[in-house]
Every structure is written in C-alpha cells, then in structure tokens.
Amino acid sequence: MLISMNWISEFTDLSGVDIKELINRFTLSTAEVEDIYEMGKDIKDVVVGKIIEVKDHPNSKKLHIVKVDIGTEVVECVCGAPNVFEGAVVPFAKLGGRVGDLEIKEVSIAGVVSRGMCCSEKELGISDDNSGLMILDDNYALGCDIKEFMQLDDIVFEVDNKSLTNRPDLWGHYGIAREIAALNKRPLKPLELVDSSVYKSLAPIDLKVEDTERVYRFSCISMDNITKKKSPINMRIRLTYCGMRPINLLADLTNYLMMEIGQPMHAYDNNKVKEIRVKTFNEPIKFLPLDGVSRKIDTDTLMICNSKEPIGIAGIMGGELSSISDDTSSVLLESANFDGTSVRKSATRLGLRTDASSRYEKTLDPEMTTVAIERFMKLLMDIDPGVKVTSSLTDSYVKRYDKITIDFDKAYVDKYTGIDISADMMEETLTALGFDVKRQGDNFSVGVPSWRATKDVTIKADIVEEITRIYGYDNFEVYSTKSLLTPVRQSVERDNEYRIKVLLADKYDMNEVHSYIWYESKLNKELGIHTEPNIRIINSVTAENDTIRSTIIPSLLGFVYKNVDTTPEMGMFEIGRVADGLKSDGLCNEKKRLGIVIASKILSEKEVFFKLKEAISQVILDIKNIAPKFVENNEINKYNYVHPVNSAGICLQDQEIGYFSVLNPRIRNNIDKKLNVAFAEIDIDDMEKVAALPLQYKEISKYPGVTVDLSLLVDKNMQYETLAGYINEYSCDYLNKYYFVDLFEDEKLLPGKKSVTVRFEFISMERTLEGHEIQDMVDGLLELLNSKDIKLR
Missing domain, CATH: 2.40.50.140 (Nucleic acid-binding proteins)
Incomplete structure (x- = not known):
C-alpha cells in the first residue's frame, strides 16, 4: 500500500521533521516499509x-x-x-x-x-x-x-501489506497518521465532517438487509444537483501517487475516502437505484460487474440489489448497469460493513479481488460507515457547494462488536518488558493511539477503540505491545535474561521417527525428501499411476492437484521419475501425512506414513527387493526389538503400481503395519525400462501401537563357532516362515542362530520344488565343538526336516 506524506500532513503537523527518519521509526514500531519514492523531483x-x-x-x-x-x-x-x-x-x-x-x-x-x-x-x-x-x-x-x-513534490512510502493483516485501521492514511502522530508526540487533527443529523427530517432510503449473518452494518444517503464532474487536481495527484486511477468526481471521491480512512464505499446513479436490498439468491444468477466480465453468482455470494435486479457484489465491486457516468447528477451513496470471511470466499470463488475486498477481509470497524459518509459529504460540498442532500442518513446496524476494557497495572508492563516505563508515558502513549484511558496511580483501565477491537487488541499482552512499540524497541537495554531452563523431553514417537531417519540415512545411504500432501494428478497420469478418489480441496490454486493423497508412494515415485536421468542409483524416504477419508466428526482421518523407495540401474530387481526387505527388517528391529514377518497380502493389489507377485505385507506381532513391493512393469516402463524399483509404505501410527520388547543381552562365546549352509528342497509354494517354524522345532543347545541366504527355482531341474539355502551357526560357551558333534547336530536337524518332507538337495 502506498502512503503520501502530503496526505498525512493534513492530519498531523510534520513541520521540522526528518521525513525519512520518521518513516524508519514507523518501520520499527508499526509496519514494514518496503520502499520510499520522492515524487515530483523530475x-x-x-x-x-x-x-x-x-x-x-x-x-x-x-x-x-x-x-x-x-x-x-x-x-x-x-x-x-x-x-x-x-x-x-x-x-x-x-x-x-x-x-x-x-x-x-x-x-x-x-x-x-x-x-x-x-x-x-x-x-x-x-x-x-x-x-x-x-x-x-x-x-x-x-x-x-x-x-x-x-x-x-511528495514523499510516498510503500508499506508491506502482509504486515497490516491484523491492523484494519492502518488501511487508510488517517490510521497511519494516528501512528505517526503518536511517534512524533504531536496531536492528531480530527476529520472534518458534515453533521448528517441536520437532514434527519428527510425521508429515509428504502433499505432492507435480508441477510443478517453476512452484513454487520449498512449505511446510505442520497444527494442531488451534482454539477462538477472532474476531481480537483490535488485529489487526482494523490490518487495517482497512491496507485489509483482517477475516473470522475464521484468515483474518485469513493476511492479517495477508501484510501483516506480505509472504508470502502460505492456510489450508484440515483436515477437507476431508488431502493436497496442486501441478500443472497436462492439459485445461481449471471451478473455483469464494473470490470465488464460477466460472472456466475452462486447462492453463497452476498449481493446488493434494487427492487428488480442486483446492482453490486457486496464488498467487492458494483455493477455496470448502475454505475456512475459523466452525466450523473444524483447519487445514492453506500457505506457498509460485511463479514470479512464471506467477502474473502466470494472474491476467491469469483476470481475478483479488489481494493475494497482486500480491506473487508481484514475485518473493518463498523463504526466507520457513517463517518465515511459524513466525510464524503464534506469533501463533495467543498468541491460542489450546490449539492443538495435528498434523504436522511439511513443506517441499519445489524451486528455490534462488544466493547473491550482491559485492566492492568504498571508492574505488569514492567514484568514483561524488563524495563521501567513511567506510568505517565504509558497514559500518554495509549491516549495518543485512541484508547480511552482511566488511571488511578499505577492502575489502568483501558477502553479499546472500535477500530482496534475487531480482532487486534483483546488481552493485556496487546496493551504491552502498544506501549513498547511506541516507546521504541531500539531503546530497550540489552542484557541476558535470567530464567529457569528445563530440558524438554521428546515423545517416544518423535524419538523413534528420528532414529528411523538416522538409520536409513547412515546405514543405507538414503536421502530424506518432503512432498506435498496432495496427488500430482498430471504426473501420475503421465506415469500411468491410478489413485483412489479421496478428499478434494475446494478452490485449489491448481485444479490438477485438488485431491489429498491416501498413500505416500505416488509422491516418491514422482521423485524417482524426476531424478532418473541424474543418477543410476537412488534411495529416498519420507515420513509424511496422508488422509484416509473423513472421520465421524467431519475432519480428515490423518495418518502418518513412512515411505521408502530404492531404485537402481545396476542392481537386479531381485537384489533391489531384498535390499529393501533388509532395510525394513532393520528399521523395525531397531525400533521395536521385534523381527517383522512378511506375509501374503492381496489387498495391496488395488494399487496398480504394486507388482502382482513380488509383493508382501509387513506384520508386527500379528498387526499388519504396511507392505513392500517391486514396481509393476507397466509403471516401471513409463519411468525407465532399465530401472529396477522397490518401495515400501509403513503406517507409523499402527507401528507405534505395538509395544517394543525389552532388549535381551546374550553373552558372547570366547570359542569359535561353525557355520553350515544347507540347501533344502521344499514345495515351491512353501513360505520361508513355514520352514522357519519347522526349524524352530529342533531342540539343540548349540544352535545359536540361522538365517536365509539364497533361493533357487527352476521348473525343469526342480519340478514342483525350490531350493532354499539356510545358514546355521553352531557355537558353545564352554569349549570348541568337534567335527563329529557338528555332524550329529546337522543329521538330527535333517532327520526332523525329512519328517516334514523337506530333503537336502
């Protein structure tokens, strides 16, 4: 927003003031100034x-x-x-x-x-x-x-609009002047107004507010015999310097008042508009606003209407049919206050964000509607003395904000600031900012002015901020604070997540990535990835990315696709959010998932698959001290990127927590035919439901152990878990551990069978085992397995 210092000087004395230094103080105390322009120098x-x-x-x-x-x-x-x-x-x-x-x-x-x-x-x-x-x-x-x-000649400075979001009073020059007057310790001049009460005997305008939820206040008045058509030159200069385009006297006056006191206004041709109805429609309608682009108005958009048709979109823009022209001599002036959320949503739906809607979104002060009208009347009558008022000021005050009074004492301010600010200075500062201050010694009772009470100043801490920012943060003495510091104990879940990240990064050389919570629909379509319908975002900035994801894997596969030409191998992981529909209370059913992807042009598909399996096992074993089980899971076949055969569910204590798979060949070919990809998705919340087992420590033998590899012929449909169950039936004090080594399948050589190589480790804590003892233990194991129809190859 652009602010003219010539305009500011109308409301507070700036004589003898270093303007640039004053603007710098404004930045430190009130809002960020982005740039300063010296107008007229050229x-x-x-x-x-x-x-x-x-x-x-x-x-x-x-x-x-x-x-x-x-x-x-x-x-x-x-x-x-x-x-x-x-x-x-x-x-x-x-x-x-x-x-x-x-x-x-x-x-x-x-x-x-x-x-x-x-x-x-x-x-x-x-x-x-x-x-x-x-x-x-x-x-x-x-x-x-x-x-x-x-x-x-003028100095114009630009204020960052983001720094004014919570200060609707600063969206006009008069509010800025109030701040500058307080900083300068000089009085703020009152606005020159016309007393509208002298016209109260005139007939009111036919006004009816039908929607009392979205309208807080609606004020209007009509005037006739307007003969001047062009604004005074200095008014046009100020509008231009502040980024507004001069149009004609009546339109310029509404813009001038909006820039001056922050209250949007609209002028209708009184020959076309005789009465006002403020309402929504029961069905969508077409409407032509002043920008000349016809728009579809839905049933949630508040409209200003006459008795027959709509004449304006409330808080956003007037209509073409009732607009002011160079021939207009009679005007109906609107000054209203609308619900900021409603205006913002309507402006977003219509794709029509205006200077007026930007201000209404900030929750304006409803007390300013009549002030704006009386100020408009004063300026118009000064320019065109023959103007006649033809109605009383008609005012429908639908919703009033509660008055806010805040009680505090000097000790409270001293405690929060750490410095001694005098009670006199506190009173002087708050009074200069428009607060109603009642004081008894060091005790204060402060009434918050209406222009700060809509959402800005509500608690005692806000009062402290008002005092200290005018006092000057740069005037604070810098010293070390003395306070008790206690360590924050992290939750077990957060610690586990960090341990997972460190393990995958350190041991498996993977990179952590962060993706958006929605599907990239265009990219998924390009890769052939089908996603299930899920929660959609209304009015998404990008229409293609309007669906919240229910699985994290498509996001990671998108990263693989974007990086496939840069490296022959990659590993990545993410702990992120997904949404599985809605809960009974209507809120998203959020889930936290761990996604892992390993991709390689060097390793075979089998090697990638088992490398990922190892990583999954290590992660779960490290966090829960429990070895996971891998089981058949047909439900994951609903994802078309999951391999129809080479995939498995992940179980922890009979609780299924996720799955892993290699990439379906059709999807892999869309990414890169030479790339082998394996991926896993684990539900962090489900994993945390399973309690970790305590660590069990085992003494290490000082004697050497012996390993024996056995290639066992089993039925081709047998799972390793079944084989492990048979091995566990063998009772042997010296069998320390065993684990899977390799798998061989060939229907011609081994019809109906497959060869599973298992490595067994035998060790004693008292002595070195002899060869014949090892052989006896192996024979005993094979005898047990023979009874299960498992032969040594």
Missing part, C-alpha cells in the same frame, strides 16, 4: 502558460505551431495534442526544465524550431491521461510555477 521549470496563437504545421497534418505566453515572454513551440486551442491555459515546460526523464531543449521538429513543451497530465506524472493537453483554470498567474498550486 518536474522542473514547468509554469502556467496561455496559448495565444495556433497555426497548422507546414510539414505535418497532426502537428501545430503554437505561441505560449508565460508571463515574462512569448515562446513558440510545436504541439501535437488534439485539444490545443487559442486561449487554453496549460502547463508549459521551459527550456532547461525537466518533465520526467525528458530534459527540455531547443529542438527542430519537422523543420520548425520548438523552444518548450505543452504538457499532458501523464507527462507530469499525475494521471494516466495522455489524450491531450492538461487544461488549467484561467485564474492562475501566467509564469507561475505549477508546484505553487499542484502538490507535485
């Missing part, structure tokens, strides 16, 4: 001139040769403006002067020497009107520098 030696002669240019049909009386001399120049005429009083840039980046020099234009330039408003930087010369009133002395009556 306008020099532009004076009032009167065109006394106009002749056609001998070498051009569009140009004229004009003589301009500038008081001290008559100057001849070439002019191409279409509205040039004898007797016109215009701004004239003399030789040696400057207009913007153009230095005025004696030049030859189409063979005629020109010794100056007649200027348009755009060339002077006071509007975007470049259609012709700027025509001045003829009451200015010829040769007078235009800066004597035009406020061209």
Whole structure:
C-alpha cells in the first residue's frame, strides 16, 4: 500500500521533521516499509502558460505551431495534442526544465524550431491521461510555477501489506497518521465532517438487509444537483501517487475516502437505484460487474440489489448497469460493513479481488460507515457547494462488536518488558493511539477503540505491545535474561521417527525428501499411476492437484521419475501425512506414513527387493526389538503400481503395519525400462501401537563357532516362515542362530520344488565343538526336516 506524506500532513503537523527518519521509526514500531519514492523531483521549470496563437504545421497534418505566453515572454513551440486551442491555459515546460526523464531543449521538429513543451497530465506524472493537453483554470498567474498550486513534490512510502493483516485501521492514511502522530508526540487533527443529523427530517432510503449473518452494518444517503464532474487536481495527484486511477468526481471521491480512512464505499446513479436490498439468491444468477466480465453468482455470494435486479457484489465491486457516468447528477451513496470471511470466499470463488475486498477481509470497524459518509459529504460540498442532500442518513446496524476494557497495572508492563516505563508515558502513549484511558496511580483501565477491537487488541499482552512499540524497541537495554531452563523431553514417537531417519540415512545411504500432501494428478497420469478418489480441496490454486493423497508412494515415485536421468542409483524416504477419508466428526482421518523407495540401474530387481526387505527388517528391529514377518497380502493389489507377485505385507506381532513391493512393469516402463524399483509404505501410527520388547543381552562365546549352509528342497509354494517354524522345532543347545541366504527355482531341474539355502551357526560357551558333534547336530536337524518332507538337495 502506498502512503503520501502530503496526505498525512493534513492530519498531523510534520513541520521540522526528518521525513525519512520518521518513516524508519514507523518501520520499527508499526509496519514494514518496503520502499520510499520522492515524487515530483523530475518536474522542473514547468509554469502556467496561455496559448495565444495556433497555426497548422507546414510539414505535418497532426502537428501545430503554437505561441505560449508565460508571463515574462512569448515562446513558440510545436504541439501535437488534439485539444490545443487559442486561449487554453496549460502547463508549459521551459527550456532547461525537466518533465520526467525528458530534459527540455531547443529542438527542430519537422523543420520548425520548438523552444518548450505543452504538457499532458501523464507527462507530469499525475494521471494516466495522455489524450491531450492538461487544461488549467484561467485564474492562475501566467509564469507561475505549477508546484505553487499542484502538490507535485511528495514523499510516498510503500508499506508491506502482509504486515497490516491484523491492523484494519492502518488501511487508510488517517490510521497511519494516528501512528505517526503518536511517534512524533504531536496531536492528531480530527476529520472534518458534515453533521448528517441536520437532514434527519428527510425521508429515509428504502433499505432492507435480508441477510443478517453476512452484513454487520449498512449505511446510505442520497444527494442531488451534482454539477462538477472532474476531481480537483490535488485529489487526482494523490490518487495517482497512491496507485489509483482517477475516473470522475464521484468515483474518485469513493476511492479517495477508501484510501483516506480505509472504508470502502460505492456510489450508484440515483436515477437507476431508488431502493436497496442486501441478500443472497436462492439459485445461481449471471451478473455483469464494473470490470465488464460477466460472472456466475452462486447462492453463497452476498449481493446488493434494487427492487428488480442486483446492482453490486457486496464488498467487492458494483455493477455496470448502475454505475456512475459523466452525466450523473444524483447519487445514492453506500457505506457498509460485511463479514470479512464471506467477502474473502466470494472474491476467491469469483476470481475478483479488489481494493475494497482486500480491506473487508481484514475485518473493518463498523463504526466507520457513517463517518465515511459524513466525510464524503464534506469533501463533495467543498468541491460542489450546490449539492443538495435528498434523504436522511439511513443506517441499519445489524451486528455490534462488544466493547473491550482491559485492566492492568504498571508492574505488569514492567514484568514483561524488563524495563521501567513511567506510568505517565504509558497514559500518554495509549491516549495518543485512541484508547480511552482511566488511571488511578499505577492502575489502568483501558477502553479499546472500535477500530482496534475487531480482532487486534483483546488481552493485556496487546496493551504491552502498544506501549513498547511506541516507546521504541531500539531503546530497550540489552542484557541476558535470567530464567529457569528445563530440558524438554521428546515423545517416544518423535524419538523413534528420528532414529528411523538416522538409520536409513547412515546405514543405507538414503536421502530424506518432503512432498506435498496432495496427488500430482498430471504426473501420475503421465506415469500411468491410478489413485483412489479421496478428499478434494475446494478452490485449489491448481485444479490438477485438488485431491489429498491416501498413500505416500505416488509422491516418491514422482521423485524417482524426476531424478532418473541424474543418477543410476537412488534411495529416498519420507515420513509424511496422508488422509484416509473423513472421520465421524467431519475432519480428515490423518495418518502418518513412512515411505521408502530404492531404485537402481545396476542392481537386479531381485537384489533391489531384498535390499529393501533388509532395510525394513532393520528399521523395525531397531525400533521395536521385534523381527517383522512378511506375509501374503492381496489387498495391496488395488494399487496398480504394486507388482502382482513380488509383493508382501509387513506384520508386527500379528498387526499388519504396511507392505513392500517391486514396481509393476507397466509403471516401471513409463519411468525407465532399465530401472529396477522397490518401495515400501509403513503406517507409523499402527507401528507405534505395538509395544517394543525389552532388549535381551546374550553373552558372547570366547570359542569359535561353525557355520553350515544347507540347501533344502521344499514345495515351491512353501513360505520361508513355514520352514522357519519347522526349524524352530529342533531342540539343540548349540544352535545359536540361522538365517536365509539364497533361493533357487527352476521348473525343469526342480519340478514342483525350490531350493532354499539356510545358514546355521553352531557355537558353545564352554569349549570348541568337534567335527563329529557338528555332524550329529546337522543329521538330527535333517532327520526332523525329512519328517516334514523337506530333503537336502
């Protein structure tokens, strides 16, 4: 938002003040200033001139040769403006002067020497009107520098809008002036208003607020006999400097008031609008706002209507049919306050965010609606004294905010600031900011002004902030605080997540990634990944990414696709959120999932699969001290990226917590035919439901152990878990452990069978085992397995 210091100076005395230093103090105390602009510096030696002669240019049909009386001399120049005429009083840039980046020099234009330039408003930087010369009133002395009556010299600073989100009172110059007056310790001048109560005997406007939930206050008045059509030059300059385009007097006044006190207003042609209805429609309608783009209005959008049709979108923009034109002489003026959330949602749905809606979204003060009307009346009557008021000020005050009173004492402020700010300074500061201060010694009872009570100042800590920011944070003495520091004990779940990340990163060289919680639908479609319907985001910024994910794997496969050309091998993991539909209370059923992906162009699909299996086993064993079981799971086949055969569920103490798989060949081919990919998804919440077993320590033998590899022929459909169950039936004090080594399958060599290689480790705590003892134990194991129809290959 752009702020004019000339405008600010109307409300508080700035004489003798270093403006740039003041703006710096404003940044430290109130809101961030992004930039400062010195306006008018590029306008020099532009004076009032009167065109006394106009002749056609001998070498051009569009140009004229004009003589301009500038008081001290008559100057001849070439002019191409279409509205040039004898007797016109215009701004004239003399030789040696400057207009913007153009230095005025004696030049030859189409063979005629020109010794100056007649200027348009755009060339002077006071509007975007470049259609012709700027025509001045003829009451200015010829040769007078235009800066004597035009406020061209100004300092304009730009405030970061984000820093004003919680300060609706600062969305106008008067609110900024209040802050600057408090910083300067100078009084704030009251707004000059017209007393509307003198017109209370006039008939009210036919006003009815039908939607009392979205409308907080609606005020309006009508005026007639408006003869002036163009705004005063200094009003147009201020609007232009602050980023608004001058249009006509009535439209400019509404914009001027919005920029001055932050209250949006709208003027309707009173010949077209006689009554006001504020409501929503029962079914969608078409409406043409002032931007000329027809829009579909839904049943949740609040509309301003006359008796027959809608005339404006509440808080956003008026309609084309009831707009002010250059012929308008009678106006119905609206000044209202609407629910900020409703305005924001409507503006988003319509794709129509305006200066007015930006302010309403911040929750404006409803007390300002009548103030804005009385200020409008004052400015209009000063410009056009013949204006007649034709109605009483009609006001429907639907919802009032509660008055807020905050009690505190000086000791409370001292405790929070750590410094001694005098009670007198506290009272002076709060009073300057508009608070109603009642004080008894060091005890205060402060009434919060309406423009700060909508959502900004509600508790004692807010009062402390008001005092300290005006006092100046840079005035605080810097010293070390003395406070008791106690360590924060992390939750077991958070510690486990950190341990998982460290294990995967350190031992398996994987990278942690972070993805969005929604599906990238376009990318999934490109890869051929089908996702289940799930919760959708209304009014998503990107329509393609409007579905919340129910599984984390498509996000990780997207990372694989984006990096497949950069590295032959990759491993990545993420602990992120998914949503599995809605809960009974209507909120998302959020789940926390661990996703792991290993991809390689070097390792075979089998090697990638078992490398991932090892990582899963190690993670669960490290966290829970329990070895997971891998079981058949047909439910995961609903995901079309899961391999139809080479996949398995992950169980922990009979609780299924996830699954892992290699990539379905169809999806793999869409990523890279040479790339082998395995992935896993584990539900962290389900895993945490299983209690970790205590660590069991086992003494290490000082004697050497012996390992024996046995290749066992088993039925081709037998799972390793079944085989392990048979091995566990063998009772042997010296069998320390066993584990899977390899698998061999060949239907021709081993019809109906497969070979499973298992490594057995035998060890004694008392002595070194002898060869015949090892052989006896192996024979005993094979005898047991033979009884289960498992043979040694």
